[in-house]
Amino acid sequence: MSRRLVISALPGETRAAWLEDGRLADLVVRRADRPSHLGDLYHGRVAKVDKALDAAFVELGLARPGLLPLSEGPGRRLTEGDAVVVRVLREAAGGKGLRLSARIKDPPPDLEERARGARPPALLLKGDDPLERVLAARAAPDEIVVDDPQTHAEIKARLAGRGDVDRLRLDLDPAPLFERESLDAEIEALLEPRVALPSGGHLLVEPVRTLTAVDVNSSRHDGRGTAPDQALAVNLEAAVEVPRQLRLRALSGLIVIDFLALPEGGPRRQVVAALRAGLKDDPEPTRVEAMTPSGLVEMTRRRGRPALHELLTGPCGIGGGGRVKDPAALAFEALRAVRREAAARPGAAVTLGAAPAVIAALETGPAAAARQALEARLGRPLELLAQPAAPGEPAEIVLEA
Numbered sequence: 458m459s460r461r462l463v464i465s466a467l468p469g470e471t472r473a474a475w476l477e478d479g480r481l482a483d484l485v486v487r488r489a490d491r492p493s494h495l496g497d498l499y500h501g502r503v504a505k506v507d508k509a510l511d512a513a514f515v516e517l518g519l520a521r522p523g524l525l526p527l528s529e530g531p532g533r534r535l536t537e538g539d540a541v542v543v544r545v546l547r548e549a550a551g552g553k554g555l556r557l558s559a560r561i562k563d564p565p566p567d568l569e570e571r572a573r574g575a576r577p578p579a580l581l582l583k584g585d586d587p588l589e590r591v592l593a594a595r596a597a598p599d600e601i602v603v604d605d606p607q608t609h610a611e612i613k614a615r616l617a618g619r620g621d622v623d624r625l626r627l628d629l630d631p632a633p634l635f636e637r638e639s640l641d642a643e644i645e646a647l648l649e650p651r652v653a654l655p656s657g658g659h660l661l662v663e664p665v666r667t668l669t670a671v672d673v674n675s676s677r678h679d680g681r682g683t684a685p686d687q688a689l690a691v692n693l694e695a696a697v698e699v700p701r702q703l704r705l706r707a708l709s710g711l712i713v714i715d716f717l718a719l720p721e722g723g724p725r726r727q728v729v730a731a732l733r734a735g736l737k738d739d740p741e742p743t744r745v746e747a748m749t750p751s752g753l754v755e756m757t758r759r760r761g762r763p764a765l766h767e768l769l770t771g772p773c774g775i776g777g778g779g780r781v782k783d784p785a786a787l788a789f790e791a792l793r794a795v796r797r798e799a800a801a802r803p804g805a806a807v808t809l810g811a812a813p814a815v816i817a818a819l820e821t822g823p824a825a826a827a828r829q830a831l832e833a834r835l836g837r838p839l840e841l842l843a844q845p846a847a848p849g850e851p852a853e854i855v856l857e858a
Contacts, residue, residue: 460598464588464612465634466605468826470789473588474640475595481643483595484705485587486768490785490823493762494519494545494555496584498568501525501557502577503539515543515557518578523555531559540577542568545584548760550710587762589615594740601625604634631800633793641793647706647765654698658691662702664766668711671699675717685724688717692728700735709741709760716752729754773848781849784814788824791815791852792831798854799835805856807839812846 461476469490475483487493501515504522513535514522523543531541547556561568571581585593601616601624603609609627616622628634635641646652652660657676662669673695675688699714714732719725725748732754736743741759748754770780782790788811795807809819818824819841832838844853 460596460600462592462598462601463634463638463640464601464603464605464608466603466608467789467792467824468830469823470827471588471608472635472640472644473591474635474638474643475591475598476638481640481705482701483591484644484647484707484765485591485762486644486765487587488768488785488823491763491768493548493587494584495548495587495590495761497545497580498561498565498571498582498584499523499543499545499557500572500575500577500579500581501541501543503535503537503541505537506535513541514554515541516578517543517555518580519555521549521554523557524553525557525559529558529560540572542572542581548763550760590740590761597621598624602628602634604628604630631796631803633797633800636793636797644765647702648769652698652702654691654694656687656691656694658694660695660698660702662706662708664706664708664764668713669708671695671702671712671714673714673716685720688719689724689727692716692719692724693731696728696731697735699732700739703736703758704739706766707762707764709758709764712756712758714754714756716748716754718752719748721750732756770849784812784818785823787811787815787849787851788818788822789827791819791854792824792827794852794854795839796831796834798856802856806837807835808842808855808857809839809852810842810844810855811852812848812850813843815846815852816841816843 459478462473463476464473471487473485474481499517501517503513504516505514511527513525515525516522525543541559543557543559544561545555546558549555565582575581603612613622613625616625650661650663652662659674661672673692675691716728729745729748733745741761743756743758745756746754766780769782769786771783773779773781791809791811795809799807819828
């Protein structure tokens with residue numbers, strides 16, 4: 458099996474795709490304005506002890522306090538105002554803050570010294586970033602391709618003691634790396650609910666506030682084999698594809714899969730066994746329950762990083778039930794489009810027209826450093842033009858000689 462890690466970076470955003478035999482097997486999108494906190498060590502301060510929840514809320518210096526179950530406490534009674542060293546076990550989700558533990562396994566040797574020198578709330582040590590966790594969880598890649606010199610240098614320094622430096626390659630082709638690898642289209646597809654299956658059936662993957670629903674749909678009966686046989690075949694395809702979709706989309710929490718109806722006994726157990734086998738190498742702990750008579754399978758998956766749709770989109774519509782790409786995601790997308798168009802017509806002046814919120818993200822927001830880096834690479838400034846646009850509408854790129 459060939460293994461490649463393809464990394465495309467702009468200041469403020471890094472996208473890393475793990476490919477196995479040319480097929481996307483894992484995806485990490487890292488945004489500076491939405492950092493990962495998993496594994497971080499904090500010197501926190503107890504803001505409140507909630508007896509009903511049997512937990513303490515701990516101030517970390519972030520937008521909201523983290524939740525420390527008393528079962529994960531430091532082994533002493535906690536009261537309001539106490540300082541406590543905690544590690545982040547789970548990323549924040551929806552209205553829930555970070556989940557914490559004061560029972561720290563493998564602490565750094567200088568942890569106590571760090572805590573004494575930091576007034577809570579304070580960050581003591583960053584955990585591994587999502588890309589580092591992907592590298593640690595998988596066999597060494599045959600090739601690592603990076604399109605950004607600074608990111609290339611950082612990864613080279615990380616790999617210096619591991620013997621993998623000769624597998625690292627800097628790609629300075631003017632055309633965007635992910636587009637040449639057909640990865641941009643795959644990322645777009647991961648924001649859509651429909652996922653095709655080999656038989657002609659499909660999945661509908663729909664995350665909502667409280668859970669993720671996965672619906673398995675069959676193709677029309679083609680007369681080959683009985684209906685139960687065809688249902689089993691489609692369900693087995695789904696049991697292989699669902700774990701892959703969960704990893705790529707970084708979905709977590711309660712996941713309910715509605716498989717096609719099957720006879721009780723062996724066929725149901727076969728599908729659940731296939732699902733568990735597909736989750737065997739998942740870096741996030743999962744639990745899968747038995748299939749119900751109606752074909753439902755409930756499972757849970759730990760939240761290791763923010764879901765892809767949370768990183769790239771925001772709520773819209775009545776009650777926030779829909780989602781559209783957020784201004785920062787559109788801004789980074791626009792810069793990649795500029796790079797693509799400029800590679801085709803070097804030397805042309807570039808005007809980028811987009812909604813005011815997207816222009817703000819490019820001028821002073823999360824994509825400002827990326828815009829400046831691209832301007833330096835092109836050797837000329839971009840003309841930014843705020844114009845009326847519907848939420849989520851992509852930028853308009855105009856090149857003039």
